[in-house]
Amino acid sequence: MNRQLSIIGAPMDLGQNRRGVDMGPSAIRYAGIVERLEQLEYDIEDLGDVAIPRPDRKEEQKSHLRNLKEVAEGNANLARTVDDEVNKGRFPLIIGGDHSIAIGSLAGIAKHYNQLGVIWYDAHGDLNTESTSPSGNIHGMPLAVSLGIGHEELVNIESYQPKIKPENIVIIGARSLDDGEKELIQDKGIKVYTMHEIDRMGMTSVIQESVDYLQDKCDGVHLSLDLDGLDPQDAPGVGTPVMGGMSYRESHLAMEMLAEADMITSAEFVEVNPILDEKNKTASVAVGLMGSLFGEKLK
Structure with a gap:
């Protein structure tokens, strides 16, 4: 694992309609992330939070997609920050914020890899588009956007698409x-392990299969x-x-196995909402x- 680690806060709460998730980065910092990783002897640089614009409530929404303009701008800001840190040879650790920030994370990261793999650890697929989304919430669309499927203002962040390929994705x-x-x-x-597979196979087999699936063909994994x-x-x-x-417990096991595989080159942890916590x-x-x-580790 890269020992040079940059923490980037993305206080985005515009990809959905429940307030409070913009305070997620602050809650994670308050829970001691910097101190925890410093104890593991990482070189930590906390860059603070990227700028997320606020919507003008007087401005008429021209799209079914909620807060499209502001979500696109905020993700463009995040993409530039992430790109800069990867250019410096540092591991970007992004903390959110709703899951729409993955649009910016992947836009800033994927340009540095020929075959970027993605492990999407989530209850949802986040593969909706404007036409399939029941809500218009962009936090349900970042994986589709990163595949080049979606609104042009989102898929063209950093002026290239697609960011990732479907055969390089594992949803868990x-x-x-x-x-x-x-x-x-x-x-x-797209390779998907539902809770049915996790219950039948066990987390050990799911993670091992995921590692084997991505390891040889990907030059980085987010x-x-x-x-x-x-x-x-x-x-x-x-x-x-x-x-x-x-x-x-299953999630700790999954993280420990990914650490042992030594294949993760960037990461984000999202959707912490302290108001609901x-x-x-x-x-x-x-x-x-x-x-x-x-x-x-314990030992």
Whole structure:
């Protein structure tokens, strides 16, 4: 694992309609992420938060997509910051913020790799488009956008598309997919481990298969971890909780195995909403999982 690590906050709450997730980066910092990783002897640089514009409520929405202009601008700001850190040879650790920030993360990262792999640890596929989304919430679209499918203002951030290829994606923990997302998964042949597979195979086999699937063909792997991938009992402070998720223990195992595989080159942890949380529990879970991803062990 790259020992030079840059923390980048992305206080985005415009990709959906529940307030509070913009405070996620602050909650994660308050839960001790910098101190946790410094104990593991990483060279940490906390760059603070990228600028996220506020919507003008007087301006008429010209798209079904909620806050399109502001989400695009905020992600463009994030992409430039991430790009700069990768250019410096540093590992970008992005903390959010709703999952629409993955649009900017991947736009800034993917240009540095020929075959960027993505592990999408999430209850949702985030493969909706303007035509398939029931809500118009862009936080349900970042994976589709990164495949070059979606509104031109989003897919063309950093002036190239697609950012990633469908055969280089693994979705882990899916249990809430819209019909349009299911069709896209089938059409593109995207590898998905639903909770059914995780329960039948066990997390050890799921992660090992995912590592084997990506390791030889990808020259970098980005981990995009949505805290709603975990069961709401373990991570209550998320905007779109879905019962029956991955446990805290399973998730630690997954992070430890990814650390052992030594293949993750960038990461983001998203959808921590302290307003919906219980005594900052979800932010503390996020920090604990980051500790495991970056090599923390009991012995």
